[in-house]
Amino acid sequence: MIEFEYARATDVADAVRLARGGRARYLGGGTNLVDLMRQGVEAPTRLVDVSGLPGGIDEAPDGRLLIGAAVRNTALATHRTVRQRYPVLTRAIVAGASGQVRNMATVGGNLLQRTRCPYFSDPDGSPCNRRSPGQGCAAIGGHTRDLAILGASPSCAATHPSDMAVALVALDAVVHVTGAAGERRVPLADLHRLPGDRPDVETVLEPGELVTAVELPPGGSAVRSTYRKVRDRAGFAFALVSVAAAIELDGGTVVGARLALGGVAPKPWRAARAEAVLAGGPATTAAFRAAADAELADARPLAGNAFKVELARRTIVAVLEQLTGGPA
Numbered sequence: 001m002i003e004f005e006y007a008r009a010t011d012v013a014d015a016v017r018l019a020r021g022g023r024a025r026y027l028g029g030g031t032n033l034v035d036l037m038r039q040g041v042e043a044p045t046r047l048v049d050v051s052g053l054p055g056g057i058d059e060a061p062d063g064r065l066l067i068g069a070a071v072r073n074t075a076l077a078t079h080r081t082v083r084q085r086y087p088v089l090t091r092a093i094v095a096g097a098s099g100q101v102r103n104m105a106t107v108g109g110n111l112l113q114r115t116r117c118p119y120f121s122d123p124d125g126s127p128c129n130r131r132s133p134g135q136g137c138a139a140i141g142g143h144t145r146d147l148a149i150l151g152a153s154p155s156c157a158a159t160h161p162s163d164m165a166v167a168l169v170a171l172d173a174v175v176h177v178t179g180a181a182g183e184r185r186v187p188l189a190d191l192h193r194l195p196g197d198r199p200d201v202e203t204v205l206e207p208g209e210l211v212t213a214v215e216l217p218p219g220g221s222a223v224r225s226t227y228r229k230v231r232d233r234a235g236f237a238f239a240l241v242s243v244a245a246a247i248e249l250d251g252g253t254v255v256g257a258r259l260a261l262g263g264v265a266p267k268p269w270r271a272a273r274a275e276a277v278l279a280g281g282p283a284t285t286a287a288f289r290a291a292a293d294a295e296l297a298d299a300r301p302l303a304g305n306a307f308k309v310e311l312a313r314r315t316i317v318a319v320l321e322q323l324t325g326g327p328a
């Protein structure tokens with residue numbers, strides 16, 4: 001049994017003040033953090049509950065959408081504007097967890113949830129560099145089926161688990177952050193770090209920095225968008241491969257495409273190479289294949305996950321075909 005203090009923040013400044021010193025952690029819905037505390041992976045000395053901080057889902061006059069970090073996943077997925085203008089986000093959220101978990105989980109907690117690498121949550125049996133730097137990695141020479149094929153390092157090849165984050169990266173979301181040094185904004189694509197030789201440093205957040213909101217640019221081109229998640233079973237399974245895509249067409253020509261991948265990398269993976277191949281080209285299956293090939297050219301699968309390369313290729317092509325009216 002670990003002992004910790006609990007404090008409920010009344011506003012952002014109060015939360016940041018309460019999180020100073022010791023091993024404090026912010027508490028959103030607790031659906032990830034509390035599990036990890038029970039497993040002995042996390043041992044904060046203080047929990048600062050930020051689940052009641054004010055903040056809803058507000059539309060700015062210029063069409064931007066501001067989503068408070070304490071908004072529950074269900075509230076975001078079912079919000080009318082999100083369903084109409086950012087369908088990729090609704091689809092990504094409902095592809096994750098269960099109704100009960102989504103009712104509790106918050107936007108901030110979802111983005112900052114920890115990897116589901118099973119060795120990571122086994123502190124008594126498995127060495128893990130992400131949990132304890134320098135300890136070694138039980139996964140890379142072990143069961144590799146769920147691990148990354150892009151962006152991994154010899155220190156760690158765990159994947160980032162969030163479905164919502166993949167959609168938000170494809171939507172060019174920006175995260176609002178407040179810490180002791182003040183407020184700043186971080187593009188969501190830059191929030192999570194690749195592991196390198198410090199997999200324990202998972203984000204660019206400074207200690208004690210609080211995510212206060214996520215900002216989406218005006219919907220427009222995101223209306224033709226979707227999310228597809230391939231997993232071992234229909235419920236309670238994290239992505240083997242997922243694809244978030246938004247595409248803008250002018251007749252049979254791709255004006256622009258935004259693509260992100262989940263389940264294949266230690267962070268939500270923006271598929272910038274694929275986007276570059278698609279932009280200005282024909283909306284055909286051959287072009288979609290060329291885009292997927294470009295993105296996956298640097299894939300470095302491990303012994304048990306080579307299937308993910310072909311799975312990612314096929315899923316990218318299938319999603320783009322779906323958004324453009326079928327194979328061409």
Ligand SMILES: Cc1cc2nc3c(=O)[nH]c(=O)nc-3n(C[C@H](O)[C@H](O)[C@H](O)COP(=O)(O)OP(=O)(O)OC[C@H]3O[C@@H](n4cnc5c(N)ncnc54)[C@H](O)[C@@H]3O)c2cc1C
Pocket residue numbers: 025026027028029030031032033034050069070095096097098101104105106107108109110111112113114161162163164209210211212236237238239
């Ligand atoms: C059975 C099960 C199945 C699941 N399946 C999926 C799935 O398929 N796809 C998927 O995407 N997710 C899945 N999840 C994960 C679930 O979505 C996360 O547990 C949840 O989103 C975390 O949100 P939370 O608010 O409960 O976070 P918490 O557990 O409260 O916090 C998670 C982390 O975020 C930090 N944090 C929280 N809020 C803030 C903030 N505002 N600023 C800074 N740091 C903060 C905490 O300190 C902690 O480190 C599953 C979870 C369970 C239990």
Ligand code: SF4
Pocket residue numbers: 115117118119120127128129130131136137138139140155156157158199
């Ligand atoms: S892959 Fe990463 S999270 Fe998994 S055991 Fe290795 S170091 Fe830990």
